[in-house]
Amino acid sequence: MSQRPPQIKRKRGIILSTKGWQRLQAAEQRSISQNNFGKPYTLQELSDRTGLSPNTLARVRSRKVAVDQQTLESYFRAFDLTLGAEDYADSDITASGGNRQSVLLSGQLPLDSSYYVYRPPIESLCYDAILQPGALLRIKAPRQMGKTSLVARVLSQAREQRFMTAISSLQLADSTVFTDLKRFLQWFCVVVTQSLGLPNHLDKHWDDLFGNSYNCTNYFENYVLSEIATPLVLAFDEVDVVFDYPEIATDFFGMLRAWYEKARYGDGKSELWQKLRLVLVHSTEVYVPLNMHQSPLMRGWRSSFLPLPKSKFSIWPSDMGLSSPKIVQEIC
Numbered sequence: 465m466s467q468r469p470p471q472i473k474r475k476r477g478i479i480l481s482t483k484g485w486q487r488l489q490a491a492e493q494r495s496i497s498q499n500n501f502g503k504p505y506t507l508q509e510l511s512d513r514t515g516l517s518p519n520t521l522a523r524v525r526s527r528k529v530a531v532d533q534q535t536l537e538s539y540f541r542a543f544d545l546t547l548g549a550e551d552y553a554d555s556d557i558t559a560s561g562g563n564r565q566s567v568l569l570s571g572q573l574p575l576d577s578s579y580y581v582y583r584p585p586i587e588s589l590c591y592d593a594i595l596q597p598g599a600l601l602r603i604k605a606p607r608q609m610g611k612t613s614l615v616a617r618v619l620s621q622a623r624e625q626r627f628m629t630a631i632s633s634l635q636l637a638d639s640t641v642f643t644d645l646k647r648f649l650q651w652f653c654v655v656v657t658q659s660l661g662l663p664n665h666l667d668k669h670w671d672d673l674f675g676n677s678y679n680c681t682n683y684f685e686n687y688v689l690s691e692i693a694t695p696l697v698l699a700f701d702e703v704d705v706v707f708d709y710p711e712i713a714t715d716f717f718g719m720l721r722a723w724y725e726k727a728r729y730g731d732g733k734s735e736l737w738q739k740l741r742l743v744l745v746h747s748t749e750v751y752v753p754l755n756m757h758q759s760p761l762m763r764g765w766r767s768s769f770l771p772l773p774k775s776k777f778s779i780w781p782s783d784m785g786l787s788s789p790k791i792v793q794e795i796c
Contacts, residue, residue: 477530484536484551485527489582491543497588504584514542572612575620580613590614591621594697597738598727603745611745615699618743622697627741629697630659634705642709648716649680653688656698662691677719684723689736699743707746720744 480488496504507518514521515538523529524539533552540547573580593601601618605611619629632655641651654664669683689696706713720742727737 477532478552478554479530480527481551481553486576487545491545493582493587495543497591502585502588514539572616575616590618594618594622594741599741600724601743607747612701615743615745619697627695627697628660628692630656631699631701633701635702642712645712645715646676648712649676653680653683677715689739695739695741697741701745703744703746
């Protein structure tokens with residue numbers, strides 16, 4: 465009885481790995497921001513750019529249907545990327561579950577995380593906003609919607625522009641920091657200077673003869689902003705914490721509003737304050753008991769995340785702690 469020759473297993477092709485997908489998304493976002501006025505590409509526009517059919521592009525982007533290597537190379541090349549061995553995986557491995565994870569995520573996602581969902585045009589609008597001198601960007605969304613992860617990407621984009629960045633997470637402040645305005649503002653000044661690698665010079669720029677907001681403003685104007693040569697993006701994560709201390713909140717947000725206005729005075733100090741770009745992050749469910757004429761929350765660029773119905777979710781709908789939002793943008 466003759467033995468049958470071994471059957472040659474047909475190669476099923478490859479799909480994008482999590483790293484490759486993340487690289488491609490990031491490159492697309494840069495192109496959208498720089499070349500397409502922040503407007504997401506349609507499949508037809510991507511087809512014109514890559515030379516691939518819309519159906520092929522849909523298969524690539526689904527990361528479920530195998531394609532050949534030349535297809536991925538064409539897609540990557542269209543965005544000035546070179547396809548590497550870590551950018552794709554064999555479809556047989558993926559089909560068996562080797563390229564998927566089922567995990568519960570919360571908090572900030574790493575910059576290279578494949579679980580982060582890009583939500584055009586939110587990212588490109590935020591990137592463009594911080595390029596404006598003296599900008600104020602407010603990111604407002606319910607908890608567990610990915611605000612901190614978005615801010616991390618905004619700051620990363622700023623660093624690519626050679627900007628300096630600092631983030632003040634107000635949840636890290638001890639309760640004693642909120643006992644009075646002076647202690648809070650001095651804590652804030654020191655946190656920012658440490659983030660920038662600058663020494664603490666509170667003793668040289670703080671005079672109790674003046675008010676606390678004046679002293680804090682003087683510290684930034686005559687020390688921090690005068691010391692740095694490039695723009696500074698200063699982000700405040702979880703500003704909701706301050707809302708629990710109305711006496712501090714009123715003066716603190718009034719001061720930030722004054723900083724925003726200083727960049728627009730047109731006097732000798734305006735150019736200095738134009739170096740500063742503020743990012744305020746808070747949740748929509750928080751009530752803000754502030755005078756609208758004092759609050760920076762009524763100024764600048766505002767991005768609000770509105771969740772779509774669950775049927776709109778395409779990947780990782782419940783495990784990510786993120787939804788796929790639309791944007792409401794207002795320029796005041």
